[in-house]
Amino acid sequence: MKFGTKAIHAGQEPDPTTGAIMTPIYQTSTFAQKSPGNHKGYEYARTQNPTRTALEANLAALENAEFGRCFSSGMGATDAILKMFAPGDEIVSTNDLYGGTYRIFTKIYERYGLKFKFVDMKDLGAVEQAITDQTKLVWVETPTNPMMNIVDIEAIVKLAKASNAKTVVDNTFASPYLQNPMDMGADMVMHSVTKYIAGHSDVVMGFVGTSDKELDDQIAFVQNSSGAVPGPQDCFLVLRGIKTLHVRMDRHCDNGEKIARYLKDHPKVGHVYWPGFEDHPNHSVAKKQMKRYGGMLSFILKEDNQDAAFRLLEKLRVFTLAESLGGVESLAGHPASMTHASIPKDQRLEAGLTDSLIRLSVGIEDADDLIEDLRTAIG
Numbered sequence: 001m002k003f004g005t006k007a008i009h010a011g012q013e014p015d016p017t018t019g020a021i022m023t024p025i026y027q028t029s030t031f032a033q034k035s036p037g038n039h040k041g042y043e044y045a046r047t048q049n050p051t052r053t054a055l056e057a058n059l060a061a062l063e064n065a066e067f068g069r070c071f072s073s074g075m076g077a078t079d080a081i082l083k084m085f086a087p088g089d090e091i092v093s094t095n096d097l098y099g100g101t102y103r104i105f106t107k108i109y110e111r112y113g114l115k116f117k118f119v120d121m122k123d124l125g126a127v128e129q130a131i132t133d134q135t136k137l138v139w140v141e142t143p144t145n146p147m148m149n150i151v152d153i154e155a156i157v158k159l160a161k162a163s164n165a166k167t168v169v170d171n172t173f174a175s176p177y178l179q180n181p182m183d184m185g186a187d188m189v190m191h192s193v194t195k196y197i198a199g200h201s202d203v204v205m206g207f208v209g210t211s212d213k214e215l216d217d218q219i220a221f222v223q224n225s226s227g228a229v230p231g232p233q234d235c236f237l238v239l240r241g242i243k244t245l246h247v248r249m250d251r252h253c254d255n256g257e258k259i260a261r262y263l264k265d266h267p268k269v270g271h272v273y274w275p276g277f278e279d280h281p282n283h284s285v286a287k288k289q290m291k292r293y294g295g296m297l298s299f300i301l302k303e304d305n306q307d308a309a310f311r312l313l314e315k316l317r318v319f320t321l322a323e324s325l326g327g328v329e330s331l332a333g334h335p336a337s338m339t340h341a342s343i344p345k346d347q348r349l350e351a352g353l354t355d356s357l358i359r360l361s362v363g364i365e366d367a368d369d370l371i372e373d374l375r376t377a378i379g
Ligand SMILES: *Cc1c(COP(=O)(O)O)cnc(C)c1O
Pocket: 073, 074, 075, 076, 098, 100, 101, 141, 145, 170, 172, 173, 191, 192, 193, 194, 195, 204, 205, 206
């Protein structure tokens, strides 16, 4: 079945008791049993809930994974993956990570004895060097935030497999419509469902998918034992959001491309970071592993200072100044003072994240209005 059909139907059947087309919101904490242990597959809603089951099956189908588990946030999903490992285990990860992922690695799990190494994953030699016999997991994120770097998933999977390490890909920025890490050999795929998958900036949720039964059993064990599960109302909202994921993503990509090209030609813009440009350093990898290039992009101004960026951001009327991404509405952010403020300045500048860098999550409004908004704000 193709993506658009799976988005609408996978995991969902008309309700057997009433014929309701939409999976009901099973707002219940527990389920009746005929005699002890004799039940219909549901005992207690932390362990299993039918609305969540439908969503988990749907997301697994979209990622070409056999199994899927949902969590109360993307960080809850990350936390569950990390709980599968033991003190002394080593995790190799990209140096260009989502800030919350970096924080849970270094501020929480290092205290519990996990060891983390951060490398530039565009440099495959550096990845190969970083992987040792103790490496149990390789953590990939691509495209990265906010520099829009692209990591070659297939190449990294090969290096990890050679050392019997598992690979997980944070696929949040691409969404399952644009990129499917399982098809490239990854052992697990994770998402902040909060972003493109839910798509309407009204839910916080996470997901882990895998086709390895043993891994899924461990993830399910943590899901039930630690209990970071989403409620049925949120699962319903995400199921509803997913029904238009493919349609939304195509518009995000169309608008993202138009805006990237507009900004590239603008005399006051210094550089535009968007993997669809042929001169993007990893364009060929993006072309190989992504269906299209997405709705995320960043740019810097020729007047490369914070004041210039702030003046621009304050003048935007259609774009909203806010954290997060992936919703139908366009958002603009200033990573140096917002999402990446905790990164030391010299480290930030080294990565190209200068004081005028602006990140856009391009929504699905009319592209002409978005471009007009930018034209006025850049001045
Ligand atoms: C937002 C985000 C997360 C964390 O997800 P939450 O749903 O906010 O907990 C993880 N990775 C990436 C790439 C993200 O953008």
